[in-house]
Amino acid sequence: xxxxxxxxxxxxxxxxxxxxxxxxxxxxxxxxxxxxxxxxxxxxxxxxxxxxxxxxxxxxxxxxxxxxxxxxxxxxxxxxxxxxxxxxxxxxxxxxxxxxxxxxxxxxxxxxxxxxxxxxxxxxxxxxxxxxxxxxxxxxxxxx
Numbered sequence: 336x337x338x339x340x341x342x343x344x345x346x347x348x349x350x351x352x353x354x355x356x357x358x359x360x361x362x363x364x365x366x367x368x369x370x371x372x373x374x375x376x377x378x379x380x381x382x383x384x385x386x387x388x389x390x391x392x393x394x395x396x397x398x399x400x401x402x403x404x405x406x407x408x409x410x411x412x413x414x415x416x417x418x419x420x421x422x423x424x425x426x427x428x429x430x431x432x433x434x435x436x437x438x439x440x441x442x443x444x445x446x447x448x449x450x451x452x453x454x455x456x457x458x459x460x461x462x463x464x465x466x467x468x469x470x471x472x473x474x475x476x477x478x479x
Contacts, residue, residue, distance in 0.1 A: 359411055366407055 351357060374380060387395055439451035456471060463469045 355415070359415075362411060362414065363407065366410065370403075 383399060387399075439448060439454070440446060441448050452473075459469055459471075
């Protein structure tokens with residue numbers, strides 16, 4: 336995928352934020368820094384070490400490491416999936432809107448067609464009551 340932002344010839348960017356792998360690396364770095372800060376604040380390594388020594392026969396240290404690594408991977412997967420679904424929903428919404436417009440307007444001129452007129456007329460007729468009135472004038476041109 337080509338970056339939409341161009342740089343001057345001979346100049347290169349140190350970090351290109353338009354690539355997915357760059358953003359994923361940033362997420363990993365931020366997660367690592369937050370984990371380190373929380374572990375330092377709560378003095379987590381000695382507590383995990385003591386837990387691992389107390390229950391050495393359970394081999395919990397390997398399990399803790401695997402769970403931590405899986406959680407980072409799942410976080411990245413979830414973030415990517417969220418982005419993909421957001422793009423897909425936006426594209427589908429735009430396609431539905433365009434299809435709705437094309438069904439009710441002439442593709443060449445963009446003027447409303449007979450379906451649009453009939454739907455609007457039906458809406459207006461349903462909105463009338465005993466006290467309100469509706470007048471409609473219809474002239475057909477073209478073939479008979």
